[in-house]
Amino acid sequence: MKPRVAVFKFASCDGCQLQFLNAEDELLRLAGQVDLVYFPEARSRSLPGPYDIAFVEGSITTPDDARRIIRVREESRYLVTIGACATAGGIQALRNWADVEQYRRVVYPSPEFISTLSTSTPISEHVRVDFEVWGCPIDKGQLLAVTRSLLSGAKPVLPAYSVCMECKRRGNVCVVVARGEPCLGPVTRTGCGALCPALNRGCYGCFGPANDENMESFVKLLAQQGVTGDDAVRRLRGINGYVRLWRETADAIAAQKK
Amino acid sequence: MPSRRKRSRTIQVNYLTRAEGEAALHISMRDGEVVDLRLEIFEPPRFFESFLRGRDSREAPDLTARICGICPVAYQMSTVHALERICGITIDPAVRALRRLYYCGEWIESHTLHIHMLAAPDFLGCDSIITMAEKHREAVERGLRIKKAGNAIVAALGGRSVHPVGACIGGFTRAPGREQLSALRDQLLRIRGDAVECVRWVASFDLPAANRDIEFVSLRHPDEYPMNEGRVVSSKGVDVDVDGVDDFFEEHQVPYSNALHCKVKGRGPYFLGPLARVNLNFDRLGAEITSIARETGISWPSSNPYTSIVARALEVLYSVDEAIRIIDSYRPPDRPAAPFEARAGVGRAVTEAPRGSLYHEFETDERGLIRSARIVPPTAQNQARIEADLRDLAPGLAQHPQALATRMCEMAIRNYDPCISCSTHFLKLNIEEL
Numbered sequence: 001m002k003p004r005v006a007v008f009k010f011a012s013c014d015g016c017q018l019q020f021l022n023a024e025d026e027l028l029r030l031a032g033q034v035d036l037v038y039f040p041e042a043r044s045r046s047l048p049g050p051y052d053i054a055f056v057e058g059s060i061t062t063p064d065d066a067r068r069i070i071r072v073r074e075e076s077r078y079l080v081t082i083g084a085c086a087t088a089g090g091i092q093a094l095r096n097w098a099d100v101e102q103y104r105r106v107v108y109p110s111p112e113f114i115s116t117l118s119t120s121t122p123i124s125e126h127v128r129v130d131f132e133v134w135g136c137p138i139d140k141g142q143l144l145a146v147t148r149s150l151l152s153g154a155k156p157v158l159p160a161y162s163v164c165m166e167c168k169r170r171g172n173v174c175v176v177v178a179r180g181e182p183c184l185g186p187v188t189r190t191g192c193g194a195l196c197p198a199l200n201r202g203c204y205g206c207f208g209p210a211n212d213e214n215m216e217s218f219v220k221l222l223a224q225q226g227v228t229g230d231d232a233v234r235r236l237r238g239i240n241g242y243v244r245l246w247r248e249t250a251d252a253i254a255a256q257k258k
Numbered sequence: 259m260p261s262r263r264k265r266s267r268t269i270q271v272n273y274l275t276r277a278e279g280e281a282a283l284h285i286s287m288r289d290g291e292v293v294d295l296r297l298e299i300f301e302p303p304r305f306f307e308s309f310l311r312g313r314d315s316r317e318a319p320d321l322t323a324r325i326c327g328i329c330p331v332a333y334q335m336s337t338v339h340a341l342e343r344i345c346g347i348t349i350d351p352a353v354r355a356l357r358r359l360y361y362c363g364e365w366i367e368s369h370t371l372h373i374h375m376l377a378a379p380d381f382l383g384c385d386s387i388i389t390m391a392e393k394h395r396e397a398v399e400r401g402l403r404i405k406k407a408g409n410a411i412v413a414a415l416g417g418r419s420v421h422p423v424g425a426c427i428g429g430f431t432r433a434p435g436r437e438q439l440s441a442l443r444d445q446l447l448r449i450r451g452d453a454v455e456c457v458r459w460v461a462s463f464d465l466p467a468a469n470r471d472i473e474f475v476s477l478r479h480p481d482e483y484p485m486n487e488g489r490v491v492s493s494k495g496v497d498v499d500v501d502g503v504d505d506f507f508e509e510h511q512v513p514y515s516n517a518l519h520c521k522v523k524g525r526g527p528y529f530l531g532p533l534a535r536v537n538l539n540f541d542r543l544g545a546e547i548t549s550i551a552r553e554t555g556i557s558w559p560s561s562n563p564y565t566s567i568v569a570r571a572l573e574v575l576y577s578v579d580e581a582i583r584i585i586d587s588y589r590p591p592d593r594p595a596a597p598f599e600a601r602a603g604v605g606r607a608v609t610e611a612p613r614g615s616l617y618h619e620f621e622t623d624e625r626g627l628i629r630s631a632r633i634v635p636p637t638a639q640n641q642a643r644i645e646a647d648l649r650d651l652a653p654g655l656a657q658h659p660q661a662l663a664t665r666m667c668e669m670a671i672r673n674y675d676p677c678i679s680c681s682t683h684f685l686k687l688n689i690e691e692l
Binding site: 009011012013014015018019021022024025027028031036039040041042043044045046062063065086090091092094095098116117120136137190193195196198199200201204206231234239240 | 273275276278282302303304305306308309313314317320321324325326327328330371373375376379385386387388391398399400403409416417418419420421422423424426430431432490594668690
């Protein structure tokens with residue numbers, strides 16, 4: 001029997017699950033190797049679990065979703081989060097810093113119709129996660145590599161060092177050194193292919209933190225470039241801003257200011 | 259006297275599939291009359307408009323892109339155009355052409371995805387593109403080739419096709435060289451025939467007949483098929499500059515949906531997207547494409563929502579041709595982006611997302627920080643129109659078994675290629691603790 005694969009969506013933009021459909025050259029071959037039993041965006045017939053692999057996109061932002069993810073975990077042998085929302089809470093985790101009272105005062109015609117939590121949290125804050133694929137969006141090649149590993153019974157491995165390494169290999173001119181452009185590259189995980197510097201701009205951290213990051217010296221580097229206070233906080237509180245080390249660093253800068 | 263037995267019927271679709279995002283449908287009928295009909299959008303709101311406040315304008319295109327993984331280019335384009343109106347930036351013609359090329363890429367990939375992966379399985383009796391590939395391999399492979407070319411255009415300008423990184427206020431962070439675009443040109447030439455075949459293929463589907471009184475709305479430009487610029491026009495006489503749209507359109511909240519409903523003031527629902535654009539800009543498609551459009555046997559402008567899939571395929575073909583034209587006349591701009599200067603003010607823009615007109619309005623302070631943002635995505639605007647179509651359809655469903663009736667409802671919804679993930683982001687936050 002072919003492995004039963006499911007793709008679940010929580011609060012997200014659909015861009016990470018879209019990477020399955022963007023695998024134009026591999027899609028039909030991959031589809032022959034697995035049974036995509038639950039993938040509502042692509043298939044109208046959905047089958048119940050158990051699932052061998054559950055790919056989970058999106059963060060937890062509603063009471064219903066907080067219950068749903070527990071069921072998904074129970075039904076799945078491997079649970080793999082795909083993307084910044086599922087892995088770090090996503091851009092919508094910016095609400096986690098919102099002044100709740102201020103939001104309440106923004107009068108919506110009928111706010112009682114809408115059910116939501118005050119936070120957006122990653123899947124790992126709710127259930128055990130077997131593997132995390134980072135990125136906003138995830139890289140198609142990484143997604144396929146992880147899928148192949150799981151299908152062959154091997155533990156998936158993705159590099160977690162800084163994107164600076166990839167940037168050098170690619171032969172990009174360093175935007176920090178050459179132009180003094182603020183760049184999150186030194187503390188950001190590799191995986192995107194160092195796209196931003198290749199397009200002449202600083203990295204904004206969409207692949208989340210590298211495993212060898214040094215936040216203290218990074219904050220100093222930012223300060224040397226004149227990026228301090230609110231500006232530094234904004235740069236860290238981005239797409240992966242709720243990730244612990246970036247969150248704590250930004251919170252510390254924000255607290256200093258006060 | 260004939261008996262007057264009350265006959266009740268409920269159609270409940272708990273999770274609308276082959277659409278982007280999360281929605282459900284509920285229809286209750288008694289004696290063939292609709293007593294309750296709700297397109298329930300339960301996609302969780304993500305509050306972009308709230309957290310954009312206090313962010314730097316220059317971050318905005320990277321942030322709004324995240325509203326939608328399928329149409330990030332549209333969000334980036336409405337965002338930068340709205341913010342550029344505040345800064346008073348003039349765009350280099352070569353940059354303007356690149357933006358149009360960028361949009362061509364997104365229309366190609368998004369439309370092709372919808373045609374092949376979301377809509378076509380309905381017409382061919384399959385549950386997904388994967389089962390469809392067993393019987394219709396050639397058509398599926400053709401679709402994947404076209405889609406890949408669309409993604410390649412977006413990646414050429416923005417590094418990747420989902421949440422591309424090159425677009426900024428003033429233009430692009432780097433403009434491609436001619437040689438880079440010429441490789442793209444070769445790829446587009448190879449799939450041009452595929453795009454023509456695709457129009458004929460979708461036109462050969464057994465499209466349900468319908469003739470509805472619909473108000474179509476899209477941009478209209480003095481001499482181009484509309485993408486980034488134009489006036490907002492409708493098939494019932496609206497013709498207004500983007501700054502005046504609030505005089506003609508209004509939003510209101512309904513209890514069962516996380517997206518607002520939109521209407522033309524004093525009239526009712528309206529229809530956005532490829533069919534609206536083709537209907538209102540048929541004369542801008544060029545002689546060859548209008549002739550291919552007529553060969554389909556559809557009479558344009560079309561008041562049948564099921565012909566949307568053909569309009570979508572026509573726009574794919576148009577975008578392939580337009581992309582080739584842009585590449586052929588491309589000269590790299592002197593600088594890829596006009597310099598940004600922070601200013602206080604209000605800026606609005608409408609651009610044509612794959613699913614229809616996408617409205618953005620920003621207010622910034624003198625440091626360029628965003629004071630407020632208002633974003634009205636096409637699917638939210640189409641929602642009331644989708645419900646109107648379902649109301650028209652519902653009485654005729656009584657004669658069909660449940661599975662078929664359900665599928666007919668889903669097809670009616672898919673005419674709009676609803677992007678439900680986009681439709682909800684703008685609700686304000688209401689807190690409920692677990």
